[in-house]
Amino acid sequence: MVQTPKILAFSGSARTDSVNKKFIAVGARAAEAAGARVTLVDMADYDAPLYNGDLEAASGLPGTMKQFKALMLAHDGFLISSPEYNGFFPALIKNTFDWCTRAEAEGEDGMASTTGKFVGLMAASPGGLGGVRCIPRLRDCLAEYGIQAVSGFATLPGAMQAFNDDGSLNNDKAQATVDGLVARLVKALS
Ligand SMILES: Cc1cc2nc3c(=O)[nH]c(=O)nc-3n(C[C@H](O)[C@H](O)[C@H](O)COP(=O)(O)O)c2cc1C
Known part of the structure; x- marks a missing residue:
C-alpha cells in the first residue's frame, strides 16, 4: 500500500495511429486526476523479438526488455489498453510479460516485477464490441x-x-466508465 500510487500505462498496440494508444492516453489522464502518478509509455519504444530460450541463453534479455522490466519494478500497478486480435489480446503483451518476468541473476525472483500488483483493463476497437472479448x-x-x-x-x-x-472522448458515458475503472485501480493501490 502506497500514498501516491505509481502506475505504468501502455497500449498493447505499437501502431502509430493506434486507437488503443489514444484510449490509454485518456486513461492515463483520468488516473492522474484520480491521484496517481502515471508513466505513459509507447510500446514502439520497447520492441522485442518473440521469447526464445536460445536467445536468452546467448545474450540474456533484450535491452528494451531490461528497460521495461526496470519500469515495471518501479511502478505499483498497471493500466493497459489492449487491441483485440481474433478474440484475444495480442502477442505483444504476453511476450513483454514473459521476457520481463525472467530472472537475470541467481536467486532473483523474476516475478518481483509483477507479483502482488493491480491492473486496470481497457480495450478499444473500431468494431461494435469494443474489444470486450479479450478482457477476460x-x-x-x-x-x-x-x-x-x-x-x-x-x-x-x-x-x-x-x-x-x-x-478527449466525445462520449461522456465512455469517459465515466474510464473514470470509474481508474478510481478503483487507484483505490486498490492506495
Ligand atoms: C489480426 C487481427 C485480428 C483482429 N481481430 C479483431 C477482433 O477479434 N475483434 C475486433 O474488435 N477487432 C479485431 N481486429 C481489428 C482491430 O480491432 C483494429 O485493427 C484495431 O485498430 C487494432 O487496434 P489499434 O488501432 O490500437 O492498433 C483485428 C485486427 C487484426 C490485425
Missing part, C-alpha cells in the same frame, strides 16, 4: 504473473469515431 483472457493471463485485475473494465466500440481532435 487478458485478466486470466495477467493472473499467471501474480497481477490482479480490479473489477470491471473500460471498452470503446466504434473507436475510429470516438475521439475529439484534442484526444
